[in-house]
Amino acid sequence: MQPATEQPYLYIFAKGEMADRTRLFAWEDTPVGPISSWPPSLLITVNQILDSSFPMFIWWGDDFIQFYNDAYLEILGDDNDSKHPKALGQKGEECWQEIWGLIYPLLGQVLITAQPLYLEDQLIPIYRKGILDQVYWTFSYNIIRNNSGEAGGILVICSETTKKMVFQQEIVNQLTDSNLRFESLINEATVGKEEEQRKNDFINMVSHELKTPITSLSAYLQLLEIKAKKKDDTFISIAVEKAIIQVKKMTALINGFLNISRLESGKIQIDREKFDMAVLLQEIEDEFTATISSHIIKVTTPCENMVYADREKISQVINNFITNAIKYSPAGTAVEVSCVMVDDMFQVSVKDEGTGISDNEKDKVFERFYRAATAVSGLVSGFGIGLYLCAEIIQRHQGQIWVENNLPGKGSVFYFRLPAYT
Ligand code: ADP
Numbered sequence: 001m002q003p004a005t006e007q008p009y010l011y012i013f014a015k016g017e018m019a020d021r022t023r024l025f026a027w028e029d030t031p032v033g034p035i036s037s038w039p040p041s042l043l044i045t046v047n048q049i050l051d052s053s054f055p056m057f058i059w060w061g062d063d064f065i066q067f068y069n070d071a072y073l074e075i076l077g078d079d080n081d082s083k084h085p086k087a088l089g090q091k092g093e094e095c096w097q098e099i100w101g102l103i104y105p106l107l108g109q110v111l112i113t114a115q116p117l118y119l120e121d122q123l124i125p126i127y128r129k130g131i132l133d134q135v136y137w138t139f140s141y142n143i144i145r146n147n148s149g150e151a152g153g154i155l156v157i158c159s160e161t162t163k164k165m166v167f168q169q170e171i172v173n174q175l176t177d178s179n180l181r182f183e184s185l186i187n188e189a190t191v192g193k194e195e196e197q198r199k200n201d202f203i204n205m206v207s208h209e210l211k212t213p214i215t216s217l218s219a220y221l222q223l224l225e226i227k228a229k230k231k232d233d234t235f236i237s238i239a240v241e242k243a244i245i246q247v248k249k250m251t252a253l254i255n256g257f258l259n260i261s262r263l264e265s266g267k268i269q270i271d272r273e274k275f276d277m278a279v280l281l282q283e284i285e286d287e288f289t290a291t292i293s294s295h296i297i298k299v300t301t302p303c304e305n306m307v308y309a310d311r312e313k314i315s316q317v318i319n320n321f322i323t324n325a326i327k328y329s330p331a332g333t334a335v336e337v338s339c340v341m342v343d344d345m346f347q348v349s350v351k352d353e354g355t356g357i358s359d360n361e362k363d364k365v366f367e368r369f370y371r372a373a374t375a376v377s378g379l380v381s382g383f384g385i386g387l388y389l390c391a392e393i394i395q396r397h398q399g400q401i402w403v404e405n406n407l408p409g410k411g412s413v414f415y416f417r418l419p420a421y422t
Contacts, residue, residue, distance in 0.1 A: 011035045011043055014050035016070045021088055022050060030089050032065050039147045045155055055160075058144065059107065060153035064092030075160055077128030098127050110141045111151045117141040121161050136165040204261035207254045214254065218247045256385045260368070263392055270310045270396045277339055277346060278305040284318055285337070294331040297322065300338040307346050309418055313393045317401075320386040321350035321414045327380050329354025329411055345399075345417040353411040362403050366391040390416070 012023045012035065028034040035043070042060060049056035049069045058067040066087055068076075076084040087095045096103065102124060110117050118140040125132050139158035146152030221244050228236035262268050278301035285299040307314075318337070325335040333353040340347050357365060361372045371384040394401040399418040406412060 011038070012050065013047055016050065018068060018070045018073070018088070019050045021085060022046065022067060025089050027089065030065050031061050031063050032089075039152065041145050041147075042152065045144050045153075049155070055158055057156040057158065058153055059092050059156070060144070064107070064153075066090050066092060066095060075158070081128060081130045083128070096126070098132060099124050106141065107154055110143060110154060114143050114151055116143075121165055123165075134162070136161045200261045200264050203257050207257040207261070210250075210254050211258070214247060214251055218244070218251070221247060253383065256383065256389065259389050260385055263389065268392070268396075270313065270393075272308050273311055274306055274308050275311045276305045277301065277307045277348075280311060280315055281318070281337060281339060281348075284315065284322070288322060292326060295326050295329070296332075296334040298334060298336050300336070307418060307420060309397055310393070314397075314418070317390040317393055317416060318348060318350070320390050321348075324386065324414070325350050325352035325354065325411075327382070328352065333411075341420065342417065344420055346420050347415060347417045349413050349415045351411065351413040356405050356410060356412045357403055359405060362405065365403065366401065394418070 009023065012019055023035075027038075032038065032042075038046075042058075045058060046067050049058060049067065052069055053071050055072040055075055056069050057072055059065070060067065066089065068084075068087065073082075073084055076082045076087060083095055092107075093100050093104075106117060109115075120138045121136050122139070123134065124137050125134050127133070128135075137158050138161050139156060142155045142157075143151040144153045144155050221240055225237065225240045225244065228240055259268065281299050281301050285297060288297050322335060322337065329335070329352040336349075336351040338349055338351075340349075357372050361370075364370045365372055365384075366387050367384075368388040369384040370388075371382060391401050394416045397418050399416055401416040402414075404413045404415065
């Protein structure tokens with residue numbers, strides 16, 4: 001005969017705090033009865049949970065008397081305010097008052113149907129650490145059969161998923177947050193559009209107002225030029241000539257702004273006609289060589305010349321390319337304009353030997369008001385609207401526009417392609 005204290009070792013073999021407590025517990029004072037009277041299924045399951053490192057729990061009998069393992073201790077809360085060790089041998093309803101209403105029907109369902117239950121990430125708040133803690137669980141309930149093969153109790157295998165759920169919630173919050181921020185940006189942008197419209201109206205109005213005095217200023221200057229030439233006054237002639245050049249620049253700028261506001265209010269129309277590209281390029285070359293002496297302008301034209309497009313606007317695009325080539329390259333260098341057929345498309349290119357455009361600005365220069373760093377630092381005047389207008393015109397012709405970079409300091413080549421309608 002073994003001493004009474006050693007007897008439970010015949011039944012409970014596991015090691016650890018809960019194994020010790022289970023061995024020493026006065027089970028005879030509970031409806032489960034002394035360990036020696038337990039049905040083998042309960043004994044085996046209790047031994048198994050006490051050996052396991054995964055949180056496990058048992059409710060046994062009509063009163064749902066409780067057993068649990070060491071891994072379950074953390075779930076029960078810290079030392080000060082823990083349900084442990086009171087929970088061992090306690091009735092389920094007493095231990096889990098705060099959630100009994102929630103779990104009792106689940107237990108009942110498992111006991112009656114003998115079907116296991118598995119639930120993921122369920123919010124089941126429990127009292128621990130002195131508060132009703134919002135705890136998420138993934139758990140399974142399985143019946144443990146008694147000697148007569150009926151459901152005698154329930155084995156609970158569970159893990160707390162609160163951390164994962166809090167993390168997920170944070171991500172959802174962040175997404176919601178960024179969504180809200182995105183929406184508010186869109187709202188701002190929508191309001192900003194309204195502002196854009198007002199700005200366009202303003203630019204349009206100012207440009208129109210400026211156009212009238214500039215037109216008469218230009219007319220007076222031309223009269224003065226004629227008179228100065230008649231009087232053979234060289235100083236006045238040269239001064240007036242310079243004033244005329246400046247007025248032309250101003251007119252071009254104002255026209256640029258007017259074009260933008262026309263474009264953005266949808267007032268720019270593409271009026272197609274059949275014309276000879278070689279003739280247009282010849283005209284443009286003549287115009288530039290007559291007025292520009294700082295650069296060498298060379299034009300190469302194709303043999304197949306007829307194109308169906310808006311002649312005036314295409315002329316504007318080529319003019320803009322050449323004006324830029326002159327603006328952004330040193331005096332004395334060449335500007336090569338050429339036109340070739342590529343895959344049934346007319347391809348016009350303007351090549352210069354100027355500053356070039358950095359790779360990351362190659363697309364941006366076609367945006368409205370965008371000016372590349374080299375232009376700004378080189379103190380070349382401009383508003384960044386010319387290429388934007390060019391891009392709009394070419395796109396409205398179902399064409400393509402782009403710039404290719406030569407090596408830094410070797411200049412750039414601006415291209416556009418137009419479908420050749422024959
Ligand atoms: P603007 O010349 O009035 O600034 P554009 O829309 O014609 O406006 O050109 C936009 C920008 O593209 C210019 O500010 C300049 O930085 C760059 N750019 C255009 N053409 C050239 C070129 N041939 N070489 C270098 N940079 C150019």
